[in-house]
Amino acid sequence: MHLHITAIPEGYKIISGEYALPLVILSVFFVCLSSYTAITMSLRANNDSFINRYIWTILASIAMGFGIWSLHYVGMLAFALPIKIEYNLVLTILSIIPAMLAAFFAFYSVNKQGTSLKRAVYSSLLMGIGVCSMHFIGMASMQVEAKHTYNVVGLVIAVVASFISFFVFSIFYTYMNRQFVRVIIGIVMGICISITHYVAMLSMKFYVQNDVVIKEHVITVVDRYNLALELTILLLILVSFLLSAIFADKYVEYRAKNYDPHTHLPNFNIFEKRLANREYKQIAVWHFNEWTNINQQFGYIFGEAFIKKIAAKFLTFKSHNVDVYRISQDQLAIATKQGGKMFEVEMRELAKKFEYPLQVRSEQLPISVACALSQAKNNIDPAKLYDNAMSIFRQSPSYKQQVIIYDETVHSSAFEEELEQDIVTALKQNELYLVYQPKINSLKNEVVGFETLLRWQHSKYGFVSPAVFIPILEKTDKIQLVTDWVIERVCQQIINWQKQHLQFHHIAINIPGNYVTSQNLVGVLDETILRYGVLPQQLELEITETSFVNNVQEAIRAVELFREKGYSVALDDFGTGVSSLSYLKQMNISTLKIDKSFIDDIPHSVKDASILRGIIAIGESLELNIVIEGVEIAEQVQFIEEHSIKPIIQGYYFAKPLEAEQVYSWYDQFNQKTSLTV
Structure with a gap:
């Protein structure tokens, strides 16, 4: 130049x-x-x-x-x-x-x-x-x-x-x-x-x-x-x-955001937007009572095949001017922009299709279904149709083979209030019970620990899903009462299993978000482990990102205190929140639990595979234990083992959630399989 x-x-x-x-x-x-x-x-x-x-x-x-x-x-x-x-x-x-x-x-x-x-x-x-x-x-x-x-x-x-x-x-x-x-x-x-x-x-x-x-x-x-x-x-x-x-x-x-990957139906995101726009005059929410039991018995993949068969029946329904949605794992919805009695008649005709067992693969499955129908009449706001329909299930979740029409004078928020009041009685009468899902180091064929899961067999309503009663209890301080009960039962179980020479590192307990920063929690933990002679290292406290939303600094200090006392702390459902990486940077946790949504489509989804590899790499670079939830098939296990130094797997591939008595027989069978492979 x-x-x-x-x-x-x-x-x-x-x-x-x-x-x-x-x-x-x-x-x-x-x-x-x-x-x-x-x-x-x-x-x-x-x-x-x-x-x-x-x-x-x-x-x-x-x-x-x-x-x-x-x-x-x-x-x-x-x-x-x-x-x-x-x-x-x-x-x-x-x-x-x-x-x-x-x-x-x-x-x-x-x-x-x-x-x-x-x-x-x-x-x-x-x-x-x-x-x-x-x-x-x-x-x-x-x-x-x-x-x-x-x-x-x-x-x-x-x-x-x-x-x-x-x-x-x-x-x-x-x-x-x-x-x-x-x-x-x-x-x-x-x-x-x-x-x-x-x-x-x-x-x-x-x-x-x-x-x-x-x-x-x-x-x-x-x-x-x-x-x-x-x-x-x-x-x-x-x-x-x-x-x-x-x-x-x-x-x-x-x-991906707006359609269910299994049934290809629009999901709750679109459903909610159209309700907010007051597009519909009537909706029918269909709840399949057996979905949870089918999942527990046959596994998540089989459960999705079941819902896919159900969705096929909905799609062959020959009514005009209706939209079909999958709004949750065990619920589908049909919505129409038309008023009148015809929609109710059609829903009752559709209910008859589920009177006979459904063929899913080689299994004949009876279908227990309930339909909650909500109509925009008598000054009911169309945007409230879904809330009204769900209030039917909240009041009586055990409806079977029925189409129930929302009646404002009958269906209200009484169900939530009733569950909240019944929790004390449930604790006294042993309606609440715990199940334990094993966590396995698949490379060593070693039982690392168990996650504790809460169940409620209600005297009136039968089995009430944790997805129903836990959010209700979290609105009050009753969730702290239940958590204290869980901590005591888990410590008791640790001692029982030790006497039976059942070997594991720790048992995980889910701590609700508003209890993590409570002054009472540390006291309850210290007093309970002292009474039962349990070491802090034998408990792992699982917390979610919601624990940090209201007061980040207090939550971080609480986690530091747990770690100083020797408790393991796991961040649950990692990747599902908007600030997980930010909290991961600030928290002194010991374990990272990867949500099952990232493993569902492995190894077929290239994107999920890339995300899962990235999360594992981040966690291992921080020297954290990595637990992958929801693992159900051998291909998923193989993928995880190829991309993790010390993979810890939790899911139906190894075991469904087990009652304490079932753990003994499962443990013996697992050890027998392990000795044979060795």
Whole structure:
């Protein structure tokens, strides 16, 4: 590169070129379009995407690099000198590499670490270096009889403009989810990068020797417009492909969030939105009472096959103007925008379809089903239809083979109040009981411990799911009373199992969120283990992210205290909350429990496999024990063993939740299998 000289070299004369304005405008359009595309693709790296974030960053850098290169290439086509101009093909192609590399590292830096003034400057410098490097390599590819020099002021302006182009993106990064912001920033980036190129070109002076014959432009207008047209087609194909990938990924993300993966029915998210919009006049919520028992007996995968068969019956239902949803694991809903008695008649006809056993694989399963029908009449708000239907189940969850119509005078919140009042009686009369699910180190074939799970066999309602009664108890201080009861029973069970020489490390107890920070909990734990002679290391306290929501600092201090006293602390359902990584960074936990939703589709789901590998890697790098819940098939066990140093597996593959008496026989069978494999 030569700096500007004030005098014309002896034996040389200055020549000047001209620009074709349409091509200049086209080049600016290219880089603006590419900037917008690159920004949009870069944002996908931080979204819940099914494509790896590094792939999105690479695609964003390709879009950005190609746009900058197109600006330079078309800008050079727009520029003509009165002498012969040729280009070195290899250098012309290679000039795209600095722009792509700089874009990749700049996007990677912003996406990985977020935005700050320091990172914005760093990323912008990278981008500026890439743009300027591409320009100079591109100019080096120009083969011409003339010499050229640069004006220092022009170069400074060009470098500043290239810096500003990405600095604007970095500063406004947090607002990029808004479409109009992306468009504006894309245009600003495109204009700044265009200024970089054209100011650099305007700062150049071309000299030729005096004996060089000045000719008409070697590249004719027709030639360069044809070349520009070819490049336009190529760029549009590239942009269309990249934007199509975004739309496809968003569609897959939308399906994953809003549709059940097994039945392919819309889920509660869509159902709730349409209820809020008051789209329906009647809904029928169908509850399948046997789903939990089927899961316990045959496993989760079989349970999903059962629901899939049920959904098929719903979809063959020939009524018009109805929508079908899967709103929970054991509930489906049918909704209609029409009023009148016909919907009730149709629901009763549908109920008759479930009077006979259902064939699922090789099993004949009786179907126990209840339908709660809610109608928007008598001044009932359509948005309340679901709450009204659910109040029927809350009052009498043991309905069988019935269609029950909501009646405001009959169905109310009395069921919740009744359960809350009955809990003290349940403790005294042994209606509450515990089951234990083993946790296995599959590489060592060793029983690491058990998780304690609470059950309620109500004297009036029969088996009441924990999903029903625990949220009710958590609204009051009754959940603390129950937790204290669980702690005592578990300590008692540890002593009993020790006497029977049943070997394990610890038993896990779920601690409700509002009890974690209570002053009473530590006292109850210390007093109970002292009374039974249990070591703190034999108990593991499982807490969820909700434990930290109300007062993060108090919860962190509580966990520190538990750890100082020797208790293990596990973070349960990791990955399902919005701030799990943040809490993981702050908490002194010993165990990370990965939610079963991440193992369900392993090994078939590439995305779930990547997420699971990532969580395991994070946990093991922090020297935490990793427990994977919901493991049911051999392929899942194999996958976990391949990607974990010391995998701890909990799920139906090894055992369902067992009552204390059942644990003995299971333990003997497990040891026999282990000795045979050894």
